[in-house]
Amino acid sequence: MLRKRVYRSKKILGKIPGSIIYTGDRSKEKLFIDTFDYGKDFCTEKELQSVQESFEYKDTDSVTWINLNGLNHVDQIEALGKHYALHPLVLEDVVNIAQRPKIDEYDDYIFVSLKMLYYDDEQQIVSEQVSFVLGKNYVLSFQEAEGDVFDQVRNRLRQSKGRVRNMKSDYLLYVLIDAIVDHYFSVIEILGDKIEDFETAIFSGAVDDDISQKIQNLKREILRVRRAIFPLREVINRIEKNESPLIQKKTITYYKDIYDHLIQVSENIDIYREMIWSLMDMYMTTISNKMNEVMKVLTIMASIFIPLTFIAGIYGMNFEYIPELQYKYSYFILWGVMIIMFLGMLYYFRKKKWL
Template sequence: MTKKRTNKYKKHIKQSPGSIVYTGENPTEKLFINAFDYGPNFINELELKSVEDAFNFKQTESVSWININGLNHIKDIEKVGKHYNLHPLILADIANTSQRPKIDVYDDYIFVVLKMLYYDENENIKIEQISLVLGANYVLTFQEIEGDVFDNVRERLRLENGRIRTLGADYLLYALIDAIVDHYYIVSETMGNKIEDLEDLLFNGEIKDDLSQQVLSLKKEVLKVRRSIFPIREIISRIEKNEHTLINPNSIQYYGDIYDHVIQLSDSIDIYREMIWSLMDMYMTTISNKMNEVMKVLTIMASIFIPLTFIAGIYGMNFDNIPELHYKYSYYILWVVMVLIFLGMIFYFKKKKWL
């Protein structure tokens, strides 16, 4: 049964520019907000009951990270956007889960869209959009569902002597982007292992019924990962080249480290893409070889029985003047001749290395 495809863009039809429309697949997700407010000598980790509780962090001298889970809560996203003076187009991009990774630079804040990648327990790739807003002393993150790849960042924030506690919001943005990119390595490694396993199956001639589906599925995964990773080069490049007051010049070198990682990942994805095409060619070649083997056996069998059928046909005709027709050993002589022809052809085929 063919899987029904959904069109996320239909939700934008007849909507005015800047309208906030949730395009994800979790319309019943609960709103969950947690926050880290910290400085060199203190840290407060809070679970907020409403978006209004997040408004006070904008005016503090400490650095704050406010993480909002539940993009289906449009009204709450609008409240956050209004308080933090976010452009309506930014809010629309936050709710649009099919948004391409990008960066928008404004006077008071920087907006970044990225994709979090991970494999579930069945090794199916999952892609979740995350939007980040960098302000003077805060970072806002918007996620579709609860659960992310930032546990390591949270642990570093809880450490009293951690570097992240002594630096500003721009370093926090770097740490969050770096956590996302680092998780790409896990996805890349898993994908590489899956490709190598399929290569081993093909080299060993183990053609399973669903092998073509596995190759096609891997091809789609590589393309999804490629679309998620490649735009990050442009994002980091713009951060490095843009002399924005929100980015401390001392933090630029950290972003350069992310750029190096993205280049390395991009090269790996390109290699995997070529390997997938090679797998498809190898699969078709293997199938063709197996078909040739079958045709070879059938051709040899037909070649053996053609002269035997010819002899049997001659002696099956109803004529009185056929030699040895009434000879009592004719039947046995015929069998001896046919067996000798059979063995002679088998010997000839083996000598020619066709068998």
């Protein structure tokens, strides 16, 4: 089914830079805010009713993760940004879901935006923008709607697994980005399975009538994933080379690991992209081969019946005098000649391996 293209840029054309305008379609999403405030020996999880309740975490000695779901609530986002002294252009990028992965560095915080990819229940790929603001002792995350890939991170915080409770906010940002990147592997694994299924179907000849449309849809999915992942390599590379005091040197090694994962994912995407083009070529070749088989059969049938038709045409003419017609066994002789010609041509075609 074809989907109508939505031009999100129309919502922000002509607007003043820094205007906080939500460009998505989920305008009825409820506001949901949850926080994790933790240290080495404690972890407090709390669901907030408004952003004002999060203001108390700004200057604490603990590390706080404030996660906001519902980018359509621009007034709440603006209030949160005002309290944490976020630049208006940062808030504009938060609610502009068409934003490419990027990083902006400021004196007191670092802004990172990237895409979270996953498949929904209908096996349609979903690309959701996630934005992070890294401060001295906090990480703010902004999502378009509830549902994400951070459940394992939450469990690690609750159960004090790994290093996250012993590290600063820069490590928390790494853990959150790493969870998104790790999920990229699940997405490309599903893409790989789809490509293999198409290859099997094409080689076996068990293809649907809309196979070409399905291949085109799969190609669009590959391109969508590629657009989401490739710019992220530059973001992580800039974090590695960042000299901001917000990111400790010992944490840089972990970000290098994310970069290695992105390189691996990118290589797989390039391979799958080439395989998609090959799938279309294989499908067109299969169709061409089938057409050639049909034309070969028709050509052989025509080659057999052309001389037979020629003979039948001669003796079917309405001339008054045709000597052979007066002979008693002409009919049977003509049948014999035609059968011998038919069998002889079949033998010749088989010998040439045309049949």
